[in-house]
Amino acid sequence: MTSPFVAPKAVPSPAEDPHALIADRLTGESLPAPFYVSQDFFDLDLDEIFSKSWLFVATEAEIPDPGDYVTITFGTRSVIVARDDDGRVRAHHNVCRHRGARLLTEPSGSTGTIVCTYHSWTYGMDGRLEFADAQAPGFDKSCYSLRSVHVRTIAGLVFICLADEPPSDIDEVAAIIEPYLAPHRLAEAKVAKQTDLVEDGNWKLVMENNRECYHCGGHPELLNVFFPTWGYSSTDAIPTRLAPVFERYRRATAEQIEIWDHRGLPYPRIEQLDTRPTGFHIERDALDLAGESFTLDGSAASRRRLTDIPEARLGRLSMHLQPNMWLHVTSDHALLFSVIPVAADKTLVRTTWLVHRDADEGVDYDLDHLTGMWETTNQQDADLVALAHQGISSPAYVPGPYGPSEFQVEAFINWYVTMLRCRLGIPVAPDVADAATA
Ligand code: FES
Ligand SMILES: [Fe+2]
Incomplete structure (x- = not known):
């Protein structure tokens, strides 16, 4: 009943x-x-x-130097757009690969590395995991890079697309x-x-x-x-x-x-x-x-x-x-x-x-x-x-x-x-x- x-x-x-x-x-x-x-x-x-569309999210002028970043958040999604140490513009999901905590909470800033507040997993601006304390022997850091987001710069404008296959x-x-x-x-x-x-x-x-x-x-x-x-x-x-x-x-x-x-x-x-x-x-x-x-x-x-x-x-x-x-x-x-x-x-x-x-x-x-x-x-x-x-x-x-x-x-x-x-x-x-x- x-x-x-x-x-x-x-x-x-x-x-x-x-x-x-x-x-x-x-x-x-x-x-x-x-x-x-x-x-x-x-x-x-x-x-x-x-x-699923290409989104305009920033200008390169907002992230002129390595370590500069902006975050773009809508609904439950959050993306880090950053300039890496080689001067390339990168975009990563703002989600820790350990247990998922949001990483960067400010709308913009500058940082040498991306450090998770929860257990201090530390990522380079290129998204690679550089440090994870007290892991079991054999832990392979290379398996836990930040999940990347498609990013494209056009004449100083930065676009991202969250889809696996962005509009071509x-x-x-x-x-x-x-x-x-x-x-x-x-x-x-x-x-x-x-x-x-x-x-x-x-x-x-x-x-x-x-x-x-x-x-x-x-x-x-x-x-x-x-x-x-x-x-x-x-x-x-x-x-x-x-x-x-x-x-x-x-x-x-x-x-x-x-x-x-x-x-x-x-x-x-x-x-x-x-x-x-x-x-x-x-x-x-x-x-x-x-x-x-x-x-x-x-x-x-x-x-x-x-x-x-x-x-x-x-x-x-x-x-x-x-x-x-x-x-x-x-x-x-x-x-x-x-x-x-x-x-x-x-x-x-x-x-x-x-x-x-x-x-x-x-x-x-x-x-x-x-x-x-x-x-x-x-x-x-x-x-x-x-x-x-x-x-x-x-x-x-x-x-x-x-x-x-x-x-x-x-x-x-x-x-x-x-x-x-x-x-x-x-x-x-x-x-x-x-x-x-x-
Ligand atoms: S959730 Fe990020 S280090 Fe644990
Ligand atoms: Fe108007």
Whole structure:
């Protein structure tokens, strides 16, 4: 007889079943609420997206010397990214090979060896076990190296993948994006500032918010230099109120192209956001006013530029990468964003400002001036993400339509749903397939 004290196992209704929701997702509109608010989807996102995709986790500038490390933690996973004694970037699971204790607990630091707090097993930065006290005769240290994680550096950016077999298209993507990034010498830069902002919303809402400028009216400071026409692919779609701005954007772009051509800087837009596992977008774009940097008048914030290219006016290099990063590079600094899920309704957004290694704070740049515009913008975005999450949490929420300027939001969600379907072996419902080909 069934005990009256044991609740029957809950069976998800079709409206809540993750597999059914993934199979039935309709293109062109936001996701049903469970994708953003349920623990099931949060767990699925960590397992199928964050544990199987290439993730941007750091810049080489954060670990310039042997022994430097950062830790990246999401859900129950934690990874050490470190520079070893030979100067190579390594990544290891942050789990002791003795009885499993977490090894490094700080988000970043510098150490000669990795020493477990529990029984002092000691590892080199390359992951090899160097010391294990009082073991039985015949104990073979070489069998107990830290479990390694796939790591890849591209022009100073560090990516990891926790899967046994990471998406193999990273080589193709690196070959495309490296020529855009390399001229800015990010591997030789230094960190001017890094901020961690925990936003009150699901990580997908953070990414969606990044992938459109439909909301850019909420960024009055940024709009001094950022053209709000971004995302409009044809002049027809541009709202009348933005027509004068678009004219200015076209003039600035033409002037900028002359400089990019002269300096051999690649600039065409390449968009492969939802057509490959390592989806990306890269382009060079003009900035308004002086066109040099993210400051109120568009002039450079650091006198010491990242490279020897004589022009300060280079606009911005922009890259979007699925599932968790975007960046802007101007002539004087680079700005990198990484997104790490914390809970279904909490997301860490890490922002890193890089400047030339020899740029001196207070001499070549004022830190508040360098970072102010994006610190303000980040908080405005965090407020918008919180509003979105609150509204979606209401039973009254139903998915709404993406407009033409939100095509990158659709591309992000399409990539996300496609990855889930592929990795979970979920076929697409016939009416969804019909809608997709209509
Ligand atoms: S668990 Fe790390 S040394 Fe024992
Ligand atoms: Fe924004």
